[in-house]
Amino acid sequence: MLGWLKTNAEKARAALTVEVGKFKNRSFMEATAAACAMIAAADGEVSSQEKQKMSGFISNSPELKVFDLSDVIAAFNDSLGKFEFDIQIGQAEALKTIGKIKGNDGASRLLVRVACAIGASDGNFDEKEKAACRQICLELGLSPADFEL
Numbered sequence: 001m002l003g004w005l006k007t008n009a010e011k012a013r014a015a016l017t018v019e020v021g022k023f024k025n026r027s028f029m030e031a032t033a034a035a036c037a038m039i040a041a042a043d044g045e046v047s048s049q050e051k052q053k054m055s056g057f058i059s060n061s062p063e064l065k066v067f068d069l070s071d072v073i074a075a076f077n078d079s080l081g082k083f084e085f086d087i088q089i090g091q092a093e094a095l096k097t098i099g100k101i102k103g104n105d106g107a108s109r110l111l112v113r114v115a116c117a118i119g120a121s122d123g124n125f126d127e128k129e130k131a132a133c134r135q136i137c138l139e140l141g142l143s144p145a146d147f148e149l
Contacts (some may be wrong), residue, residue, distance in 0.1 A: 027100045028107050029067055032057075033075035034097040035115045035136055041083035041090060042119070042132040053121035057114055095139045108140040112147050
């Protein structure tokens with residue numbers, strides 16, 4: 001009986017930790033998905049390498065691995081859909097979502113590094129993708145020069 005109670009208490013604690021992590025990091029997850037969509041849409045073509053790079057980051061990120069990959073992909077596709085509807089609306093919505101993590105320097109810097117990695121994932125970090133990364137930096141109050149942009 002005591003063993004069963006201890007096991008179930010540990011499972012409940014682990015489940016609560018995951019839920020708290022999701023709540024705490026939801027803005028970062030949504031900002032990451034929006035930034036990835038913004039970079040992917042910058043050159044007019046969303047490559048499979050860009051999608052794979054984003055999936056790999058999500059799987060390895062301690063901040064995001066509490067989320068189901070399907071949730072992050074849904075956020076990415078939602079953001080990407082706004083770009084497909086209208087590039088300016090998509091950009092404005094993405095920057096609004098990204099701006100929600102402004103002030104958290106560690107998360108902001110990580111987001112820019114992820115955006116740069118997504119841009120370079122297809123082997124060609126072109127000027128349009130770099131310009132989108134610069135916009136993300138400015139939205140977050142960071143200097144693009146810190147990221148060699």
